[in-house]
Amino acid sequence: MKKENIVKEKKDFDKAFKNKRQVKSKYFYIYINDNNLDKYRFGVCVSKKIGKAYKRNKYKRRIKDIIDKSKLQFLNKDYIIILKKSGADAEYLELKEDLISVFKIIIDRRK
Numbered sequence: 021m022k023k024e025n026i027v028k029e030k031k032d033f034d035k036a037f038k039n040k041r042q043v044k045s046k047y048f049y050i051y052i053n054d055n056n057l058d059k060y061r062f063g064v065c066v067s068k069k070i071g072k073a074y075k076r077n078k079y080k081r082r083i084k085d086i087i088d089k090s091k092l093q094f095l096n097k098d099y100i101i102i103l104k105k106s107g108a109d110a111e112y113l114e115l116k117e118d119l120i121s122v123f124k125i126i127i128d129r130r131k
Contacts, residue, residue, distance in 0.1 A: 021084045027063030027098050036063070036100040045122040047107035047115055051100040052126065060094040062087060065102045079103055086116045092123055099126075 027033065036053035043050045055061065064083050066076040083101055107115060 021062065021088050025059060025061050027061045027100065032061075032098060033063055033065075033100055036098055043122055043126055045118050047104050047110055047118045048122060049102040049104065050122060050126065051102070053098040053100070055096065055098045058096060060096055061098045063098065063100040065100065067103070067105070069105055070103065070108045075108075079107070082112060082115060083119065086119050090120055090123065092120070092127060094123070095127065 027036075032053075032055075036051040039051065039053045041052045043052070062084070064080045066079045068076070070076055070079065083103070101119075110118075
């Protein structure tokens, strides 16, 4: 994932949380917020309840890898992805199937 497609600032996360447009799935909460940019951006949150830093970073890398390999055409919005505690026990393929199915629903709904 390119650095320009990553949400890093707290104010951008807060805007998405205040907007309250969210989609829930088995392993994720995804908050969606419009941005005034000509690109899509992703922010990934993994709670400390999941585990220590090395484990949280592992899940962040997995989620970013899934997004990179998905080949979906994302809309120009900010997507904040939060991993649920149930996602910590899931295998990579389960996470991938769940995340891609949710993004397909989001993209089809927003067109």
